[in-house]
Amino acid sequence: MADTKGPEIAIRRSMLGRARGLGAAKSGTAHWWAMKATSLALIPLTLWMLGSMIGLQGATRAQVAAWAGGPITATLLLATIAALFHHMYLGVQTVIEDYIHNERPRIAWLMVTKGVAWLLGLASAISVLKLAFTG
């Protein structure tokens, strides 16, 4: 090459390479959209949840069960749980991808985090369902 000042480039990206997935138009927007959708959903849900928790200070288990077990409350609780743990995983995923550069620990952390998010979400959802159906 005549130009010796430029960087050493072993692999050059062709138009075909771009079209085959090295370009921008892959699946990146799905993550972004999910983040926006869960953020928007969590604005009212968080306010409702915070207000409810403040009202439930010092409540007995029976009072909490009666509150959580109502059909509208249970629906909103399940919606909050779904949006919250999805949003939480997407956020933690970004942090892990940004700071853990080695592939093996990165994938391990992502899998562990996703597993924990699912387990916590499922445990919360099952608890709400149990309160809704059996009190």
Added chain:
Amino acid sequence: MADVRDALMVGKTSDGKLVRRPLSPHLQVYKPQITSALSIFHRVTGVALSVGTLMLVWWLVAAATSDAAYATASGFIGSWFGMLLLFGWTVALWYHFCAGIRHLFWDAGYGFELPTVHLTGKLVLAATVVLSVLTWIVIFAVR
């Protein structure tokens, strides 16, 4: 052997020359500014709130388990240490809530001018303080 990911680090200048794309400046050589500080706060509060969900899950699971389990959970949450955690949680929540709304405006294409960015940043900080204090006034008022 060449790494195929090198291809992503290569760009073209307007006169057609191939160049290696620059990396963003590292934290250690980057002057702290309100923009970068608030950005990292958003991340830190997000991670802190994720850990904080453990208390919420515990509370829900305990309520669905038994009176004894619920007494243990609400006893911890009502203790001075539990209240301290809750205080930190509310501050982190309000910050992440307000900064998140700021992000939504950016995503919709508004508020990118530097004076606006600085103003909304200060508004987020002020709103966090005001909403946190209000929350705890309400918490103690309805107790």
